[in-house]
Every structure is written in structure tokens, then in C-alpha cells.
């Protein structure tokens with residue numbers, strides 16, 4: 231089993247049909263994509279890489295993302311997608327941990343001559359002649375797809391951890407194949423005339439949605455801007471046919487605001503968008519209702535996490551649109567029902583199932599659940615027990631099997647769909663001169679869902695300067711993780727054991743009713 235077989239199969243069947251677009255321009259047909267992936271596989275192997283070796287993609291969205299990802303799989307290599315917003319220090323840590331020797335970058339994320347990355351790593355700019363040469367086709371027989379067992383790793387996805395250090399989620403070919411096939415039953419039907427647009431980062435869920443779209447022989451569109459410009463997305467849909475995409479609630483909101491501001495009718499939205507899948511962070515019921523009103527019934531919600539990527543529950547287009555249903559309001563506030571290949575359980579701390587309606591930790595079991603964390607057996611043993619993935623999310627199931635999330639048992643902050651673990655930020659703040667204590671929490675925010683707020687206690691007699699703290703964060707961690715606001719306080723609320731009461735800090739940040 232190898233995800234590269236999906237590309238080989240479509241290329242045989244439909245070589246000349248456009249497969250990858252950059253904006254409205256065709257970047258590759260299925261045949262060209264397969265040939266470039268095979269050529270890339272051959273050269274990566276010639277450079278000494280062996281099946282199972284790791285290749286890092288540290289890039290903004292780019293059509294070559296897809297060519298390199300499938301090129302690596304064709305050679306039997308493991309793709310390590312790295313969030314383009316990470317600080318180079320964070321990336322260097324991941325490379326070292328994954329023991330990766332090869333890396334592909336776009337110049338906006340790693341400037342020419344940067345010395346922040348380990349010297350032992352071969353770094354290739356994907357827009358350089360070296361990348362052209364790697365992907366060049368036409369010189370002889372290309373290698374067959376490398377054999378991979380279903381449990382071999384395909385995608386080593388680093389997520390931030392509660393301990394402050396990222397953990398490498400090992401996703402196998404079977405995990406991703408399962409995710410791809412499930413899309414058709416739980417999310418949307420896809421045919422060869424369809425197109426998916428990558429507005430959200432391809433290093434995350436949006437990127438692996440390439441798999442079901444490749445299975446169906448659909449087109450893949452990378453916006454020329456590389457990101458989310460609502461104007462551009464509407465225009466691309468007009469030009470190429472209605473697009474499907476995955477987006478975090480913050481992005482969905484931006485697109486809906488644009489449609490409303492421009493006075494676009496639902497019919498105009500229909501011309502540009504087929505399906506918008508949202509997830510990755512909570513979306514308020516009022517926001518999704520407005521989205522459907524403005525853009526029509528084209529939304530599907532999914533709930534999952536890196537450890538069971540895009541596969542947990544789904545709230546279907548029909549459920550979202552069925553306003554006559556007596557439990558429509560509850561369903562709108564839920565994340566839907568278990569996706570086809572998994573079971574969902576709400577459990578107590580020992581993993582024992584709780585009765586309907588009771589709140590407990592959400593567990594997921596099935597073929598989409600990761601093989602474990604890379605080089606981290608303790609974290610793996612804590613996260614996956616008897617095949618059940620302990621998600622750290624708290625929720626309740628109703629009698630019809632709909633899951634409603636209530637809270638997170640971890641301290642995770644989700645801002646604009648990006649995860650931020652407070653510990654990572656606190657560790658930086660605690661190195662600042664004059665800071666005695668620091669506690670970081672998320673505050674509700676209408677645009678971002680949550681924003682990062684830091685409570686800092688100065689050492690006696692010190693006047694803390696938020697600008698200096700901000701500069702320190704900028705130097706050490708990704709920009710999106712740094713606090714948007716500092717609250718300088720004389721002490722932090724603590725329990726009898728001296729543990730900071732984050733719930734109390736969060737309560738202080740609730741909007742006053």
C-alpha cells in the first residue's frame with residue numbers, strides 16, 4: 231500500500247487532464263504530476279535517501295507541495311510537513327528530532343543564507359533551478375512506486391505538546407487512505423470535474439484533503455496569493471468551476487463577511503463554491519447559521535485532530551440545512567456523528583464509557599488513529615490505550631449519536647485554527663529579565679475564536695515593558711503564538727497545591743454581560 235499508487239493510477243487513466251493549477255494557470259496534468267513525482271523519487275533515492283527516511287516540507291502553499299509530497303511517497307520516504315509560520319528555531323528542533331536530512335523550502339519562510347538551520351541538512355528552494363532539475367522528466371525509465379506496508383509511516387506531523395515540545399504524530403499509509411475514502415461517505419461526493427482549492431495551510435488538514443481529490447481525479451488549485459483572499463477565491467471559482475475547500479472557522483467567517491459586504495447572492499456563491507468544510511476550532515451556532523443564509527447550504531463540519539486527521543465526527547450538509555428538525559438547534563451546536571471508520575466514546579478518566587448526556591473525555595478508535603508519537607513511547611502510551619485515542623477534548627453524546635464538545639481538558643488555545651500550547655509561550659516569558667511568574671490563557675475573540683493573553687507577575691521593584699516581552703517572543707517562537715495582550719498582575723490565583731488556576735484567569739477575560 232502506498233499513497234503514490236493513487237497518482238500512478240489516475241495518471242494512467244487520465245494523463246492529459248489538468249490536475250494542478252496555480253491560480254487559473256495549469257501547472258501540471260495528471261501525467262506530468264506523476265512523471266515529476268517519479269523523477270523526484272528517483273533523484274531523492276540517488277542522493278542516498280532510503281525508504282522510511284524523512285523529508286521536510288517547510289513551505290507556503292505552492293503547486294510543488296503536491297509534486298514533492300507524492301515524489302517522496304513514490305520513493306517510500308516519510309513527509310514531514312512543517313507549518314510555514316513556525317520560527318526557524320522551532321523548525322530546527324523538529325528537523326533534529328525527526329532526524330531529517332533533506333528539506334524543501336520557499337524563500338519567504340527561509341531567507342537565502344539563513345544560518346538558523348542545521349548545516350547537515352540539504353535545503354532546496356522549490357523555486358530554484360535545483361528544484362527544477364530534481365523534478366525534470368524525460369531522461370529514461372522512471373522507478374516504480376516503492377512498496378510500503380500499510381503501517382509504514384507516510385506523514386510525520388508535528389503538533390505542539392502540553393510539555394512545550396512538539397510531538398511527531400506518525401500517520402501511516404493506511405491512516406491516510408482511510409481518511410481519503412471516508413471523505414466520500416461522510417463529507418462530500420467528488421467527481422473528476424471538481425476542484426479543491428488550498429486556502430488553508432497545506433501542511434495541515436487542508437493538504438491531506440488532496441488525497442480524496444486525487445482518488446476522484448479532481449483538480450487541485452493553489453491560489454496565486456498562496457493564502458486566503460476572499461476576492462481571489464470567488465474569482466477562481468468563477469473561472470475554474472465551483473471549488474471545494476477546507477477552512478478553519480476564522481477563514482470561513484472572512485469569506486462570509488466578504489460575500490455579505492459585496493452583496494453577493496447565494497446563487498453567486500454557488501457559482502464559486504461547491505463545498506466548504508470547516509473544523510479545527512469551534513464555530514458558534516449563530517456564525518454557521520449566518521454562513522448558510524449568506525452563501526447557501528454548502529457547509530459540512532468535521533471534528534478530528536492531528537492524531538486522527540480529519541476523521542472523528544462530521545455534521546453533514548443535510549443536518550446543517552434541516553431547520554425543520556426538532557433538534558436542529560442542538561445539532562447545529564454539535565460536531566455531528568462518528569465518521570464511518572471510527573467509533574466515538576465519551577469516557578471517564580479510566581476510559582470507561584459514560585451514559586448518554588454525561589460530559590467526559592472524547593475517545594476515538596479506528597483505522598484513522600495514528601501509529602503513535604515518533605520516538606516518544608511514554609506520550610504514545612498516554613494518548614492511545616486499547617486502541618482508543620484520548621483526544622483531550624471534553625464532550626457529551628446524545629441519544630442520536632451527535633457529539634457536542636464542551637471544553638478541552640488540555641490548556642490548548644486555538645486562535646484562527648492554529649493550536650498554541652500556553653506552556654511554550656510561558657517558557658519564553660519566564661526567561662525575560664524581571665518576570666517572576668507567567669501564565670498564558672486564551673481569551674474569547676469574535677474574529678480569531680481565541681487570542682493569546684499573558685498574565686505576568688514582575689519581580690519586586692521591576693516595571694515590565696510589554697514591548698520588550700513582545701520582542702523576546704518574536705525572537706523565540708512563531709509570531710502567531712505570541713500574546714496579543716499582557717496583563718501585569720501582582721500575583722496569580724493558585725490552588726492549595728500552588729497550581730495556577732487557569733480557569734480563574736479565563737473567567738477574568740470573559741466579556742462582561
Ligand code: AMP
Pocket residue numbers: 389508509510511512513531532533534535536537565621622623635638644649
Ligand atoms: P489539530 O490537532 O491541530 O487538528 O487540533 C485538534 C483540536 O482542534 C481538537 O482536539 C479540538 O480541540 C479542536 N477541534 C477540531 N475540530 C473541531 C471542531 N469541529 N469544533 C471544535 N473544536 C475542534
